[in-house]
Amino acid sequence: MEQSRAREDVRPYASAGTPRDVRVPEQVRGEQVRGEHTHGEPPAPRAVQRHSVRGQILDALRTALVGGELAPGEVYSAPALGARFGVSATPVREAMQQLAVEGAVEVVPNRGFRVSERGPRELAELAEVRALIEVPVMLRLARAVPAARWCALRPLADATVAAAAVGDRAAYAESDRAFHGAVLALAGNQQLVAVADDLHRRSQWPLVDSRAGRRAELLADASEHIALLDALIAQDLTVVQSLVREHFNGADV
Template sequence: MAAQRTGAPPAPAAPALPTLGGKKSSYRERVADALRAALIAGELLPGEVYSAPTLAARFGVSATPVREAMLDLVKEGLVDTVPNKGFRVTAVSEKQLDEYKHIRALIEIPTVVELARTADKVSLEALRPAAREIVQAAVSGDLIAYVEADTRFHLGLLALAGNAHLVEVVGDLRKRSRLYGLTALVEAGRLLASAEEHLELLDALIARDEQAVREVMTRHLGHVRGLWAAKK
């Protein structure tokens, strides 16, 4: 689902709101998830002001859940309120993006490598549908679906380590990141290669190949800063 920028030409109709992680969530939470994904994907632009009615029309819902969801994003520091106008997307500096990527690498790479020794193969295989959704979203160029499936995959994978606080920290870092280069990757035909790394990672984990897991994770996280975060 792509959010419409104020004053921009109408975008194609958005699909129904998804439920992340297979969990039962409130409509407000589902709207917040979709808005957050649009923000992370760079479809809600930093510095731009978006009104609740405009976003509601784009999502095909009423303004009330959108306004409530945006207030949730205010608490997360992702947007600021602009009196009588709406919400402004907060900017993320190059330094902040570097710091987020560095912290994620410190946490995720050793954690996932350890899963090659400890994770149950059935639990790993259960993540394959999400990995395939990421590939499908890359093929179709659906950036919001891509971000949502990518979030579900990575947080679901980290959850296998049994540390809820670790998952919460990484989840927060992912929310604060911006993937401005996703559109450029789609246009250049490079998003699919990044998407397929999720399947490559699963195969390496199931094969208990720690070296391959480390290599794929290092390469994959490198895209977060080296490709996705670049403003192109």
């Protein structure tokens, strides 16, 4: 009865099946709720199996958030989402709890989780904090890192352009974080990378009035990655400083 009421109160995740843009690994879709396994194959340790499923569901939910499949202000129940993914409600609920910690969703007692409604001010605040952390580090690296190491990051910058060119916001978000993470990793400070990645991820959750696809904006942002990398390779510190500050000032990255 409670599950039935939740389904009536909550907007369905999709009309049928798993949403096209949510990439759920095959092994997760086929996960048995009661932990059944094929005879002749030893079952994976239960804790490891649960952690693996939860992690993959978390990735899929993050993709759905960034891609707009989970709309700001809407409430989604764990049983309904679990049915779409082909798993029990437990890993979905655990993944949603993590998203609540990250500020992407809010817990709605007896109903599920509401996708947070964010405005431009929050986005601007996140961009400001990211700039305070990343800009000084990038400028320091620009003076110390040899050109060859910057050249090695070219495929990551190219990946942001490829995702932007087709308007794939979820793929762009992933490649964007990968590029920024690789740049910061050159500083050799893993805590810095972790903190910056968390802030970056939070800045990617969609705004209330977000327009899905915003291909032109993605392309403009991706082109800044290419220009920044070119300036770093050329060790043009003046251009690097200008590009880095501009990148964060207009950041929706």
